[in-house]
Amino acid sequence: MTGPAAAARASILESLRPPPVLQGPVRIGDLDDQLLTPVGRRPPLAWFIAFGVTSTAALLGIVLILYTIATGIGVWGNNIPVAWAFDIINFVFWVGIGHAGTLISAILLLFRARWRNSISRFAEAMTIFAVICATLFPLIHVGRPWLAFWLAPYPNQRGMWPNFRSPLLWDVFAVNTYFLISLLFWYIGLIPDLASLRDRTPPGARRFVYSVLSLGWRAASSHWHHYERAYLVIAGLATGLVLSVHSVVSFDFAVSLVPGWHMTIFPPYFVAGAVFAGFAMVVMAMVVVRSTMHLEHLITAYHLDMMNRVILACSCLMGYAYLLEGFTAWYSMNPSIHHTFRQYIGGTYGLAGWITIVCNVVIPQLLWLRWFRRNIAGMVFVSLAVTVGMWFERFVIIVSSLHQDFLSSSWHVYRPTLVDYGILLGSFGLFFSLVLLFARVLPVIATTEMKMVLPGAQPRSGKGER
Amino acid sequence: MNPAQGPFSVLGVFDTPDALLEAIGKVKGRTGHRLEAYTPYPVHGLDRALGYRKSPIGGMVFVMGLVGALSALVLELWTSGWDYPLVTAGKPVVSWEAFVPILFEITVLFAALTAGLGMLLLLNRLPALRHPMLRSRSMALLTRDRFGLAVESAGEPLDPEALALLLEDAGAAAIEVVERPPAPGPASPKLLAAALGAILLACLAAAGTTYWGIKLFPRLIPMAHMLDQPRLDPQSGSSFFADGSGMRPPVAGTVSQGAPPRPLPNAEASEGLVNPLPGSAAVFRRGRAAYDTHCAVCHGLLGNGEGSLTDAYGARPTHLTAGAGRELSDGAIYHVIVSGKNAMPPYSSDLTEEERWAAVHYVRVLERALDALDTDFQGGAR
Numbered sequence: 001m002t003g004p005a006a007a008a009r010a011s012i013l014e015s016l017r018p019p020p021v022l023q024g025p026v027r028i029g030d031l032d033d034q035l036l037t038p039v040g041r042r043p044p045l046a047w048f049i050a051f052g053v054t055s056t057a058a059l060l061g062i063v064l065i066l067y068t069i070a071t072g073i074g075v076w077g078n079n080i081p082v083a084w085a086f087d088i089i090n091f092v093f094w095v096g097i098g099h100a101g102t103l104i105s106a107i108l109l110l111f112r113a114r115w116r117n118s119i120s121r122f123a124e125a126m127t128i129f130a131v132i133c134a135t136l137f138p139l140i141h142v143g144r145p146w147l148a149f150w151l152a153p154y155p156n157q158r159g160m161w162p163n164f165r166s167p168l169l170w171d172v173f174a175v176n177t178y179f180l181i182s183l184l185f186w187y188i189g190l191i192p193d194l195a196s197l198r199d200r201t202p203p204g205a206r207r208f209v210y211s212v213l214s215l216g217w218r219a220a221s222s223h224w225h226h227y228e229r230a231y232l233v234i235a236g237l238a239t240g241l242v243l244s245v246h247s248v249v250s251f252d253f254a255v256s257l258v259p260g261w262h263m264t265i266f267p268p269y270f271v272a273g274a275v276f277a278g279f280a281m282v283v284m285a286m287v288v289v290r291s292t293m294h295l296e297h298l299i300t301a302y303h304l305d306m307m308n309r310v311i312l313a314c315s316c317l318m319g320y321a322y323l324l325e326g327f328t329a330w331y332s333m334n335p336s337i338h339h340t341f342r343q344y345i346g347g348t349y350g351l352a353g354w355i356t357i358v359c360n361v362v363i364p365q366l367l368w369l370r371w372f373r374r375n376i377a378g379m380v381f382v383s384l385a386v387t388v389g390m391w392f393e394r395f396v397i398i399v400s401s402l403h404q405d406f407l408s409s410s411w412h413v414y415r416p417t418l419v420d421y422g423i424l425l426g427s428f429g430l431f432f433s434l435v436l437l438f439a440r441v442l443p444v445i446a447t448t449e450m451k452m453v454l455p456g457a458q459p460r461s462g463k464g465e466r
Numbered sequence: 467m468n469p470a471q472g473p474f475s476v477l478g479v480f481d482t483p484d485a486l487l488e489a490i491g492k493v494k495g496r497t498g499h500r501l502e503a504y505t506p507y508p509v510h511g512l513d514r515a516l517g518y519r520k521s522p523i524g525g526m527v528f529v530m531g532l533v534g535a536l537s538a539l540v541l542e543l544w545t546s547g548w549d550y551p552l553v554t555a556g557k558p559v560v561s562w563e564a565f566v567p568i569l570f571e572i573t574v575l576f577a578a579l580t581a582g583l584g585m586l587l588l589l590n591r592l593p594a595l596r597h598p599m600l601r602s603r604s605m606a607l608l609t610r611d612r613f614g615l616a617v618e619s620a621g622e623p624l625d626p627e628a629l630a631l632l633l634e635d636a637g638a639a640a641i642e643v644v645e646r647p648p649a650p651g652p653a654s655p656k657l658l659a660a661a662l663g664a665i666l667l668a669c670l671a672a673a674g675t676t677y678w679g680i681k682l683f684p685r686l687i688p689m690a691h692m693l694d695q696p697r698l699d700p701q702s703g704s705s706f707f708a709d710g711s712g713m714r715p716p717v718a719g720t721v722s723q724g725a726p727p728r729p730l731p732n733a734e735a736s737e738g739l740v741n742p743l744p745g746s747a748a749v750f751r752r753g754r755a756a757y758d759t760h761c762a763v764c765h766g767l768l769g770n771g772e773g774s775l776t777d778a779y780g781a782r783p784t785h786l787t788a789g790a791g792r793e794l795s796d797g798a799i800y801h802v803i804v805s806g807k808n809a810m811p812p813y814s815s816d817l818t819e820e821e822r823w824a825a826v827h828y829v830r831v832l833e834r835a836l837d838a839l840d841t842d843f844q845g846g847a848r
Binding site: 027028029032069070144146153159160161162163164165166167169170173174177180181184185188191192195196198199200211212215216217218219220221222223224225226227228229230233237238240241244248251448449451452456457458459460 | 482483484486487502503504505506507508509510511512513516518521523524527541542545546549550552554555557561564565567568570571572574575577578579581582583584585586589590592593594595596597599600605606608609610611683687688689
């Protein structure tokens with residue numbers, strides 16, 4: 001190859017090389033000082049104000065949930081044929097939010113995307129909190145939550161077993177497994193950081209707590225040997241799990257015969273939507289965290305750019321899924337499905353359908369522009385739109401499909417009550433309260449994982465490079 | 467177990483991972499003791515340098531995943547296909563396709579728990595809160611940014627001076643002799659007593675909570691909603707109809723099936739009614755069944771007004787076989803059965819016409835039996 005061609009090739013290769021994960025020189029020990037020092041310190045006033053707002057919202061939600069339980073779910077707007085409404089919308093919404101965490105921590109780990117190390121801890125924590133918010137809704141949706149243990153297959157005096165052919169039972173198993181495994185994965189990742197915290201803390205009650213939580217981790221190479229292997233195996237298992245969880249959630253709809261639900265596209269469509277909404281939430285949270293905790297050099301514009309690219313890709317998938325839904329409706333030649341699809345974009349809830357399309361497909365296209373991927377205000381605008389759009393998408397899927405089903409004599413216009421809105425607000429309050437608490441008592445960035453990718457952290461001999 | 471003597475290990479601290487790897491090459495095979503490295507994060511190449519075998523986690527996970535899959539399959543097949551065969555949507559009871567999602571979830575659950583807990587508890591023997599290394603002065607450096615290489619004793623004595631020299635030659639920036647923690651002494655009687663007391667208290671609290679939980683929980687307000695229904699209870703008025711009754715009276719002239727209409731305006735009008743049934747053994751048996759089923763809970767099996775419900779109910783049922791109760795005519799008893807009296811609800815809906823009169827007969831039988839004549843006993847009982 002001649003001179004100019006080789007130079008051009010080299011410059012193209014150079015432009016394709018991923019930029020460094022971190023900005024500026026960071027020494028290994030400095031990471032501990034930056035990331036672990038704020039843990040457990042008295043937070044700034046702004047934190048108290050934010051926590052006051054979110055915990056008040058959470059309290060409102062708890063009061064309204066107690067009111068619902070004490071009075072009965074008649075206080076919600078649900079009524080036949082719209083038996084599923086805010087409760088299930090919120091459930092699907094929150095489970096979806098959680099999926100970004102698992103994707104970042106597990107799938108990107110398997111793909112060796114090193115930029116994930118800065119955001120994995122926070123995203124995993126968000127997974128756990130989102131799943132907590134999500135499980136709340138089916139629990140209160142059953143009406144008599146104190147009998148929810150009937151869902152468990154245990155020998156009982158009724159002589160009955162749960163119906164293993166029901167997607168609703170699949171859901172119970174999928175979501176509970178997901179929560180348990182996410183918690184385990186998160187905790188295992190936390191152990192070395194907790195050991196670092198223990199060794200930084202002077203003797204006392206706090207050190208005792210860190211000692212117990214870190215299980216006496218002593219950073220031995222024989223432990224790391226098994227630790228890394230187990231971490232990788234759990235990541236592999238969690239990858240299959242995260243894909244299965246939202247597929248199973250979509251089976252709640254797709255396995256039924258309701259027009260608009262009975263479609264084979266539902267599982268991939270739901271998984272893509274979940275990752276989409278989850279990444280938008282992670283972007284919004286990371287933007288706040290990096291500026292309030294001064295972590296701009298660890299969570300750089302490059303990280304935000306990469307996350308925004310994932311959002312853009314998911315947005316295109318969503319657009320494809322919406323088109324395919326229309327195509328399936330048309331191709332089915334089934335008047336009921338035609339009717340339901342017309343209800344998505346017209347009729348009583350037509351506005352919700354258009355909010356979905358604009359927020360999920362049109363606005364995220366702005367991310368093709370580099371400015372939007374790297375500008376804080378720009379990406380917050382897009383992420384907010386995605387969050388709103390994905391909530392409305394579930395509204396359209398659930399309420400628009402149900403309110404006019406086969407039996408036209410039962411058609412009914414669903415209207416949420418103030419209690420419905422209050423519990424939705426409460427779930428956001430609970431989520432952000434947990435996030436704020438987490439940011440104060442545990443390291444928000446996986447310090448140990450970050451040390452691994454610092455320059456000079458691995459032996460130069462490079463034989464063990466993986 | 468004989469407690470090991472002497473220091474636990476001799477630890478050299480290095481500044482860079484390269485120095486650590488180099489030192490391992492120099493020290494390995496020259497001590498006869500176990501070598502262990504300590505690094506704040508996984509350092510690549512250590513596994514090979516220290517000669518670790520492949521971690522068995524993959525195999526453990528595979529086996530336990532299979533166990534999980536089999537458990538789930540057996541559970542689903544046995545419950546849905548055998549123990550409680552429930553046909554839904556016209557599917558066969560063994561519809562394995564529908565069992566796949568839960569099969570998958572349980573497999574992942576078993577496999578991931580095996581990987582996580584197996585790594586922590588089995589392979590790494592954690593929690594180990596009393597490990598000698600946790601008392602090392604260098605630990606804070608080793609979880610931060612330094613790298614340690616320790617020559618450790620598995621119980622055999624170490625030669626600290628020689629090992630310190632060896633590590634120093636290998637390039638250690640600092641050397642520490644890590645001592646064993648003092649063996650825990652026997653628990654003091656005071657501690658034992660406190661522990662036993664705490665266990666006893668915990669048992670009492672658990673027992674009390676369970677007892678009151680089971681007793682009270684189903685009666686709490688949201689849990690007791692099944693009892694809170696818009697129905698008309700006995701002795702209560704309806705708020706639905708203006709006259710307070712729970713149902714509309716039948717249209718005038720309606721005749722009930724099975725029994726002739728018998729207008730009973732009041733007790734006086736019933737006085738003169740005559741029991742239409744013969745006093746036969748069959749009728750007495752029938753009357754006894756009706757009486758024991760419906761009347762005895764309050765009036766008592768002997769008609770003495772001391773039934774099993776008397777105390778709980780608070781009312782005093784009539785003593786049927788003595789005093790004023792004994793003076794009642796057949797018609798009067800019949801009237802009370804049909805219409806009720808004081809706290810007693812009407813039994814016209816529970817007893818048929820024949821059962822009512824049979825019960826009246828049986829009341830007479832009880833009276834006679836409790837105050838029998840000599841002639842009633844065949845062959846003379848006295």
